[in-house]
Amino acid sequence: MTEAGRFQMDGREIAFTPGQTIMDAALAAGAYIPHLCHNPQFAPHGSCRVCVVGVHGRHVSACTTPAADGLQVDNAGAEVQGLRQAILQMLFVEGNHVCPGCEKSGACQLQAVAYWVGMLTPRFPHFFPKRALDASHPDFVIDFNRCILCELCVRASRDVDGKRVFAISGRGLDSHLVIDSRSGKLGDSRFAATDRAAHVCPVGAILPKNRAYAAPIGQRLYDREPISQVGDVAAHDGGS
Amino acid sequence: MNAAMPSGVTEIVAASLGRLGRNPEYLLQHLIAVQHHCSYVPDAAVEVLADALDVTRTQIRAAVRFYAFLHETPRGAFDILLSDNITDRMLGNQRLLGLLCERLGVAPGVPRPDGRVTVGLTSCTGMCDQGPALLVNGLAVTRLDPARIDRIADLVERGLALPQWPGDFFRVEDNIRRPGLLLSNPTTDASGLSATLAKGSDAALAELDRSGLRGRGGAGFTTALKWRLCRETKAEQRFVVCNADEGEPGTFKDRVLLNSYADLVFEGMTICARVIGARQGFLYLRGEYLYLREHLESVLARRRLDRLLGRDILGAPGFDFDIEVHLGAGAYICGEESALIESLEGKRGVTRKRPPFPVTSGYQGLPTVVNNVETFLAAARIVQWGGQWLRNQGTDRSPGSKILSISGDCRSPGIYEYPFGTPLHQVLRDCGAEQTQAVQISGAAGATLVPGEFDRVIAFEDLPTAGSFMIFDESRDMLDMVRNFTAFFAHESCGFCTPCRVGCALLRNLVEKVAAGQGSIHDLNELHHIGAVMRQASYCGLGQTAPNPILNTLDKFPEVWHRRLRSVAYTPSFDLDGALAEGRALTGRGDAQAHLEEQP
Numbered sequence: 001m002t003e004a005g006r007f008q009m010d011g012r013e014i015a016f017t018p019g020q021t022i023m024d025a026a027l028a029a030g031a032y033i034p035h036l037c038h039n040p041q042f043a044p045h046g047s048c049r050v051c052v053v054g055v056h057g058r059h060v061s062a063c064t065t066p067a068a069d070g071l072q073v074d075n076a077g078a079e080v081q082g083l084r085q086a087i088l089q090m091l092f093v094e095g096n097h098v099c100p101g102c103e104k105s106g107a108c109q110l111q112a113v114a115y116w117v118g119m120l121t122p123r124f125p126h127f128f129p130k131r132a133l134d135a136s137h138p139d140f141v142i143d144f145n146r147c148i149l150c151e152l153c154v155r156a157s158r159d160v161d162g163k164r165v166f167a168i169s170g171r172g173l174d175s176h177l178v179i180d181s182r183s184g185k186l187g188d189s190r191f192a193a194t195d196r197a198a199h200v201c202p203v204g205a206i207l208p209k210n211r212a213y214a215a216p217i218g219q220r221l222y223d224r225e226p227i228s229q230v231g232d233v234a235a236h237d238g239g240s
Numbered sequence: 241m242n243a244a245m246p247s248g249v250t251e252i253v254a255a256s257l258g259r260l261g262r263n264p265e266y267l268l269q270h271l272i273a274v275q276h277h278c279s280y281v282p283d284a285a286v287e288v289l290a291d292a293l294d295v296t297r298t299q300i301r302a303a304v305r306f307y308a309f310l311h312e313t314p315r316g317a318f319d320i321l322l323s324d325n326i327t328d329r330m331l332g333n334q335r336l337l338g339l340l341c342e343r344l345g346v347a348p349g350v351p352r353p354d355g356r357v358t359v360g361l362t363s364c365t366g367m368c369d370q371g372p373a374l375l376v377n378g379l380a381v382t383r384l385d386p387a388r389i390d391r392i393a394d395l396v397e398r399g400l401a402l403p404q405w406p407g408d409f410f411r412v413e414d415n416i417r418r419p420g421l422l423l424s425n426p427t428t429d430a431s432g433l434s435a436t437l438a439k440g441s442d443a444a445l446a447e448l449d450r451s452g453l454r455g456r457g458g459a460g461f462t463t464a465l466k467w468r469l470c471r472e473t474k475a476e477q478r479f480v481v482c483n484a485d486e487g488e489p490g491t492f493k494d495r496v497l498l499n500s501y502a503d504l505v506f507e508g509m510t511i512c513a514r515v516i517g518a519r520q521g522f523l524y525l526r527g528e529y530l531y532l533r534e535h536l537e538s539v540l541a542r543r544r545l546d547r548l549l550g551r552d553i554l555g556a557p558g559f560d561f562d563i564e565v566h567l568g569a570g571a572y573i574c575g576e577e578s579a580l581i582e583s584l585e586g587k588r589g590v591t592r593k594r595p596p597f598p599v600t601s602g603y604q605g606l607p608t609v610v611n612n613v614e615t616f617l618a619a620a621r622i623v624q625w626g627g628q629w630l631r632n633q634g635t636d637r638s639p640g641s642k643i644l645s646i647s648g649d650c651r652s653p654g655i656y657e658y659p660f661g662t663p664l665h666q667v668l669r670d671c672g673a674e675q676t677q678a679v680q681i682s683g684a685a686g687a688t689l690v691p692g693e694f695d696r697v698i699a700f701e702d703l704p705t706a707g708s709f710m711i712f713d714e715s716r717d718m719l720d721m722v723r724n725f726t727a728f729f730a731h732e733s734c735g736f737c738t739p740c741r742v743g744c745a746l747l748r749n750l751v752e753k754v755a756a757g758q759g760s761i762h763d764l765n766e767l768h769h770i771g772a773v774m775r776q777a778s779y780c781g782l783g784q785t786a787p788n789p790i791l792n793t794l795d796k797f798p799e800v801w802h803r804r805l806r807s808v809a810y811t812p813s814f815d816l817d818g819a820l821a822e823g824r825a826l827t828g829r830g831d832a833q834a835h836l837e838e839q840p
Contacts, residue, residue: 044593045593046593046737046779047736047737047738047779048737048738049737049738049739049777049778049779050738052776052777059776059777061779064593066595083773083776083777086739086769086770086773086777087738087739087773087777090738090739090742090743090746091738091742093742093746094738094741094742124742124746124766124770125746125749125813125814127745149735149741164296164298164299166298167296167298167299167302168302168588168735169298169301169302169305169306170302170305170306170735171305171306171571171573171588171733171734171735172730172731172732172733172734172735172741172744172745173730173733173735173741173742173744173745174305174735175734175735175736175741178298178301178302179298180296180297180298182297
């Protein structure tokens with residue numbers, strides 16, 4: 001595709017083609033912008049806000065903002081990283097994320113992005129929501145405690161699998177993932193292990209059964225290199 | 241009246257489907273009908289609707305959980321919700337809530353075991369000039385006092401159907417105190433519409449351009465530009481939407497416009513339809529204004545008879561346009577235009593990614609003009625009387641007038657229309673406000689203004705406002721306002737983006753912590769920090785502005801915060817000693833040594 005223009009990101013020049021967002025162009029050029037709800041295979045969503053960047057004194061989400069010629073994009077400044085830390089801290093206190101016991105630890109995008117932006121503590125008071133675990137499906141388990149509402153499974157099931165197994169219900173802090181079946185359980189739904197929706201979760205919310213802790217510490221997805229080098233969990237098909 | 245047994249659910253859904261059809265866009269309207277008849281949305285209705293509309297039951301349940309006026313479990317046959325805006329609180333709604341609950345023997349939000357009644361709270365119902373107010377099965381009751389609460393309890397106990405309740409309970413006054421450009425004449429002979437047909441759409445648009453009219457919903461986008469952008473977008477179909485989801489706490493002017501100026505509003509929509517080439521219009525009416533629906537439907541019916549709507553309007557061949565009234569169901573976010581469109585399409589009212597904007601991709605992805613009630617009214621007059629007519633008042637950058645909804649501490653709350661450029665002190669004098677401590681302008685997320693700023697003027701270039709104007713005299717504790725608004729935003733955040741979804745709840749908890757005398761300087765710093773993150777990183781205007789009441793008062797009323805601080809150092813958000821209670825119980829220790837020392 002023909003080049004439509006160039007923008008500057010932290011001193012680096014990045015070319016873009018018509019219709020690309022800041023995120024698209026940066027990823028294509030091998031420049032990392034942290035993200036959770038974004039997956040290049042799906043339409044931009046813009047909900048997690050982790051990809052916030054500074055553009056001419058304003059803060060926008062890189063995944064939804066069209067690239068434009070001559071933009072000056074701040075992807076590494078202290079203010080931008082501070083916003084990202086706060087957003088991640090909000091996600092950590094909203095759910096129940098217990099990294100030391102989680103089988104996704106080491107291969108979790110939330111954890112890896114948190115390391116990348118330098119988040120050291122959850123900072124805010126935990127909400128400690130009471131959320132159930134759904135192990136009704138023979139092949140997969142859903143731990144709602146870890147859901148970050150990125151809607152990737154919602155989008156994958158609807159747009160790729162053609163099943164509409166997942167949706168977001170409620171509003172505000174009560175927003176939560178729901179499953180389309182009479183009982184509301186995954187086992188009663190049309191979900192299958194071969195679904196795209198089974199392989200897009202960036203965190204440990206949708207996990208295959210009987211595969212936990214397969215990779216020893218030291219050999220997990222993000223153990224040796226940061227996420228900016230390794231890329232998304234979904235690009236490694238779950239990475240677990 | 242709401243005694244429909246689950247066995248009748250199928251019939252109710254069938255009737256609604258018969259009336260509205262099987263378009264999935266009508267899901268929310270079906271759900272409102274079911275809720276109204278059954279006091280909740282039973283599973284049986286979900287199953288039938290999922291089949292009939294080809295939507296998943298999950299999408300239906302998700303909508304039920306999103307809209308505050310829809311319920312998964314039965315409410316009482318009388319579902320009573322007291323309006324809980326700060327102005328209702330200032331008029332004593334909390335005491336009335338207590339009285340009513342006591343009289344009826346219920347706890348707030350919990351249906352009485354006999355299924356007779358539920359009593360709860362809801363966001364501002366738009367009756368601030370005649371509050372405290374409540375909704376009973378969706379219908380507004382105004383001017384509550386202990387005597388009226390007593391009689392309501394009595395009527396509920398007797399099980400008297402609402403049509404048999406005293407009509408006076410449901411009387412809603414217009415309270416127009418100061419009519420101006422728009423309000424001084426409620427009648428129309430459709431000459432704006434006739435002029436559009438006679439002189440052509442270009443001429444109508446030119447007048448609108450000349451007037452410099454800017455949207456009255458708050459954002460102030462140039463109306464002529466909006467219409468032109470929509471008109472110039474290539475499409476098979478275009479839509480006109482009137483945003484009557486007047487949910488901003490303290491606003492009620494659209495209620496009055498819809499009650500007494502509906503013809504002009506519909507005329508403005510019809511002119512817009514002619515200009516942009518739309519065949520279908522919607523008026524999205526907030527659920528709290530259910531009582532206006534019948535009136536609006538009858539005005540629409542009359543306009544159809546008068547050939548002002550329908551086919552070949554005013555005899556112009558091929559000029560076909562009609563308007564449907566769609567109800568909201570208790571979601572403030574639906575006042576945001578893209579969330580409103582989602583809601584019109586029957587979904588949860590979550591804001592859309594922009595661009596594209598509704599003018600190019602709105603209802604069903606087609607070009608859509610969304611304007612405020614007041615904007616359509618002004619547009620009708622501009623086309624009738626010319627752009628200069630509006631320019632004769634106001635300022636260069638804010639031509640015309642603004643209708644204000646005034647409530648709070650003043651002698652004469654109600655509707656006031658002023659030329660743009662009017663200073664606050666004149667407004668305060670006119671409505672009889674004395675010893676004013678602060679004015680909250682443009683709603684819960686608006687600006688908090690103090691006496692030193694009362695020379696400032698109502699105008700887009702100084703104090704832009706959608707019309708809410710709440711007055712607080714010196715007897716008020718401004719932290720009460722902050723608590724009310726912060727809880728409001730936590731309740732109304734749609735939950736789509738992280739900073740707003742989590743931030744609103746964090747702010748609410750921190751404000752309550754400080755209000756309870758458990759806060760420290762650290763908490764005030766955290767309020768600043770979280771507020772700044774929300775302002776910069778939230779997805780839409782709700783999250784970006786939700787911290788305003790906190791940040792504004794930390795700046796202008798620091799003493800209301802500081803006098804509540806427990807210490808200047810850090811205080812944890814939980815009670816350390818209390819957390820050891822279980823350990824003490826398990827070990828059988830109750831002695832002084834088993835307690836932490838008095839905390840600093």
